[in-house]
Amino acid sequence: MKNINVPASQSTPAIQGDWQAGVLKMQGDSYPENAFELFGEIIQWVEDYLAQSADPLRLELQLLYLNTSSIKAMMDIFDLLEDAHVKGRAVSVKWHYDKRNERLAELAEEFKEDCTFSFLIASHE
């Protein structure tokens, strides 16, 4: 049982993982050269949480620009959620985006296409 608290950098998002609450949050841009250097730990956290806990897992995302390396890493996380969902686990994603940039909604929609669990995409000003 552990928590994540990674501060944002110029090219990486802020990430918070609260095991007790069953919530993983991310905010900001993500364009590191090798996203797995950062996301490897996050993916492991999600795997561990899904394996060691029976509680729901909720993702709250306010991500901006994602390079393709980060997109692959996020897809790995969504795949873990999808596998868990298919096996009856409660998982959900809420993706918040700024209404002024339709590209952000498009990215979220493309991720959502491969997921059958609850995936809410909500805009704000």
Added chain:
Amino acid sequence: MTTPPTLTHAGAAMHSPDLYALRENFNRERIMLCFNGPISRSLIEEIGNALKNYLAADQALPAAAMDVFAAYIEMTQNIRHYVARRGYAEAETAATVVISRDESGRYIVSAGNLVEAGDGRAVMSRINAIATLDKAALKAAYKEQLRKPRDPALTGGAGLGLLDIARKASEPLQAALIEHGDDRAFFSLRAVI
């Protein structure tokens, strides 16, 4: 009516590079940003910041600005990944990057680097292959590439990053390969956003 330029020297006589000619070239090509030399992770970020500032000053719409930034990041990071895979020395991790605008105000992102001739030819044929794909086909190719396992031995690059740039571009990607005849070549890619 403009008077023809006159040239005055001061101090020691100036020799090439001729800054005036360079400036004229940059202005004619509407170049906003350009860089030539070894490219590090931090330099990519710093130039990226300068690019973001230029786009904001140009009042580019958020989605368009993000597309230009994305093309720049994917191109420069592709170069970094390539030189790492090929084990090139620091001095050989050089890139030439240009961001400019065309007559209609569209942004053009161009980048070039030295490659093994064989790798250059491989990526050229990949670019030819995707040039004929429409939006739906590019999306399908992208989704297929996204699902492929991460292959550290991937030669010729031209994977997800290239497809991402192609999807954001307003016309098929342009590329050129200049072969030196010594198994090395200069590969350059141009995307109109």
